[in-house]
Amino acid sequence: MPDDAALLRVTHLTKRYRLRTVSAGPDHLEAVSDISFEVRAGECFGLLGPNGAGKSTTIHCISGFYPPTSGAVTIGGFDVSREPRRARQLLGICSQEDTLDTDFAVRDQLVRYGRFFRIGKPDSRRRADALLTRFGLDEKAEAPIESLSGGMRRRLQVARSLISDPRLLVLDEPTTGLDPEVRRVVWQVLAERRAAGTGMLLSTHYMEEAERLCDRVAILHGGRILDIAPPGELVARHVGNQEVAEEVRPGVVWRRPPNLEDVYLKLTGTPLEGRDRD
Amino acid sequence: MIDALWGVRCVVGRYFDVFTRGIVYYLVTTFLEPILYLLSFGLGVGSLVGNLHVAGHEVSYRAFIFSGVIAQTVLFQGFMEASYGAFVRMYYQKVYQAIALTPVTMSEVLWGELIWDTAKATSASLVVALIGVVTGDFPPLALLTLIPLCFASSLLFAGMGLAAAALARSIEQLSYPQYLLVFPMFLFCGVFYPIDALPAPLRAVAWVLPLTSVTSLARWLTLGLPFEPMAIPILLAWMVALVLLARRAMLRRLIK
Numbered sequence: 158m159p160d161d162a163a164l165l166r167v168t169h170l171t172k173r174y175r176l177r178t179v180s181a182g183p184d185h186l187e188a189v190s191d192i193s194f195e196v197r198a199g200e201c202f203g204l205l206g207p208n209g210a211g212k213s214t215t216i217h218c219i220s221g222f223y224p225p226t227s228g229a230v231t232i233g234g235f236d237v238s239r240e241p242r243r244a245r246q247l248l249g250i251c252s253q254e255d256t257l258d259t260d261f262a263v264r265d266q267l268v269r270y271g272r273f274f275r276i277g278k279p280d281s282r283r284r285a286d287a288l289l290t291r292f293g294l295d296e297k298a299e300a301p302i303e304s305l306s307g308g309m310r311r312r313l314q315v316a317r318s319l320i321s322d323p324r325l326l327v328l329d330e331p332t333t334g335l336d337p338e339v340r341r342v343v344w345q346v347l348a349e350r351r352a353a354g355t356g357m358l359l360s361t362h363y364m365e366e367a368e369r370l371c372d373r374v375a376i377l378h379g380g381r382i383l384d385i386a387p388p389g390e391l392v393a394r395h396v397g398n399q400e401v402a403e404e405v406r407p408g409v410v411w412r413r414p415p416n417l418e419d420v421y422l423k424l425t426g427t428p429l430e431g432r433d434r435d
Numbered sequence: 436m437i438d439a440l441w442g443v444r445c446v447v448g449r450y451f452d453v454f455t456r457g458i459v460y461y462l463v464t465t466f467l468e469p470i471l472y473l474l475s476f477g478l479g480v481g482s483l484v485g486n487l488h489v490a491g492h493e494v495s496y497r498a499f500i501f502s503g504v505i506a507q508t509v510l511f512q513g514f515m516e517a518s519y520g521a522f523v524r525m526y527y528q529k530v531y532q533a534i535a536l537t538p539v540t541m542s543e544v545l546w547g548e549l550i551w552d553t554a555k556a557t558s559a560s561l562v563v564a565l566i567g568v569v570t571g572d573f574p575p576l577a578l579l580t581l582i583p584l585c586f587a588s589s590l591l592f593a594g595m596g597l598a599a600a601a602l603a604r605s606i607e608q609l610s611y612p613q614y615l616l617v618f619p620m621f622l623f624c625g626v627f628y629p630i631d632a633l634p635a636p637l638r639a640v641a642w643v644l645p646l647t648s649v650t651s652l653a654r655w656l657t658l659g660l661p662f663e664p665m666a667i668p669i670l671l672a673w674m675v676a677l678v679l680l681a682r683r684a685m686l687r688r689l690i691k
Contacts (some may be wrong), residue, residue: 174691175691217691220536222532222535222536222541222690223690223691224690241540242438242442242538242540243538245536245538246538248536250536252532252533252536254532255529256528256529256530256532256533257533258449258528258530258533259528260453260456260528260530261452261453265452269449269452270533270537272445272448272449273445273534273537273539274537274538275441275538321537
């Protein structure tokens with residue numbers, strides 16, 4: 158595919174944070190070091206990596222929320238630092254943290270958010286109702302945010318990121334805390350959007366989710382991209398096609414085909430669970 | 436520029452929507468407090484004190500207090516909404532962070548915050564002025580001449596509150612500016628008595644604090660007390676400095 162088809166282009170992105178210095182030691186932390194990748198229309202691109210690998214920093218730079226230390230990010234050809242409004246007009250983001258506006262009930266939340274994208278009120282209402290139906294939140298349309306369960310809040314936040322019908326959708330751990338049934342609904346909505354040409358950047362901890370949704374995956378570790386390829390290719394390249402034997406509890410060994418998790422563990426050298434956030 | 440104005444307007448629209456959803460809450464928290472001060476000090480203390488002689492003028496204590504409460508309202512309403520209110524929006528609700536991922540920028544979010552806080556404090560203080568006009572303590576024209584003063588001083592204290600919210604690590608830390616700046620100004624900057632009654636060093640300190648300029652200008656506009664020219668540069672200098680500090684500190688806190 159020609160380079161011009163890239164919806165999102167991240168070029169040699171480096172991000173350093175300044176630290177509150179205590180006399181000695183470095184005065185900055187390099188969270189992302191010289192990473193480059195692109196996401197094409199209709200493609201789902203996965204960012205995998207342990208906590209602290211630089212996923213959230215990358216996403217903050219893509220949204221233009223944090224200015225890059227060096228390198229550039231463009232969305233639909235618009236540089237997010239120089240033309241943030243035009244770039245973000247094309248962008249829908251579901252952040253990892255809960256940023257729902259608790260001063261508004263469920264439907265008003267979506268309608269109000271649409272207004273920030275210059276969507277007229279009647280249109281914004283129509284879109285909000287369609288999203289609530291799609292995400293099974295119809296009955297909660299008038300409910301205050303505080304009355305929603307954690308999973309409902311997460312769903313609503315994914316729905317909110319779709320209110321502007323974005324050409325590029327960035328999802329930071331979108332299905333954390335969702336039960337399998339609801340997760341499938343979210344996956345299905347994402348698949349529909351993708352079929353309609355929306356490009357997606359997905360940051361996730363769920364290897365199954367990455368394998369299922371992503372056309373290509375980047376393994377991020379220590380702020381650097383270790384490899385980028387379709388999931389199957391990554392598996393073939395890094396762990397081969399030999400069955401993996403795994404002792405799941407003392408004396409019980411499961412044999413299974415190799416998967417993305419094996420690649421992940423091999424490349425990052427760390428298990429997924431039990432790591433603290435930086 | 437047009438885009439930026441649209442963004443700010445959109446943010447103010449969000450605040451206005453919240454306002455209309457909780458109108459009773461807003462009426463109580465915005466207007467009840469100054470009205471209580473007016474009743475308590477204007478009628479209660481006013482009936483004991485009678486008339487005051489200030490700079491060669493004789494004014495009723497009630498009228499004196501009414502114009503002082505204009506300044507007090509601007510101070511409390513501007514500071515509280517921009518400090519505690521903004522801290523909750525920024526730290527707990529993450530309203531700023533959510534809006535700044537849309538085509539509206541963080542800079543516009545902060546202007547919207549300041550403009551809303553300013554509008555709220557300005558309107559509350561003008562309600563006090565309206566009461567003073569109705570009771571015959573102020574000339575009707577004061578309602579117009581007070582608008583620029585109330586707006587500028589509301590922006591000043593909104594800037595102070597937002598700067599405090601930007602610099603506070605936790606919501607408890609907002610008590611520091613509240614007890615070290617807001618309450619001393621409330622008590623020493625001429626809301627309840629002419630600051631000429633204070634010893635000279637304390638009077639000098641009172642003049643450095645921004646509220647003294649506000650009470651002085653308010654009494655000039657409402658009661659015809661002498662105009663103090665230095666009040667205007669003091670007020671404007673504080674206003675510009677605090678608004679710049681608030682924006683700078685907030686952007687530095689949120690954008691890494």
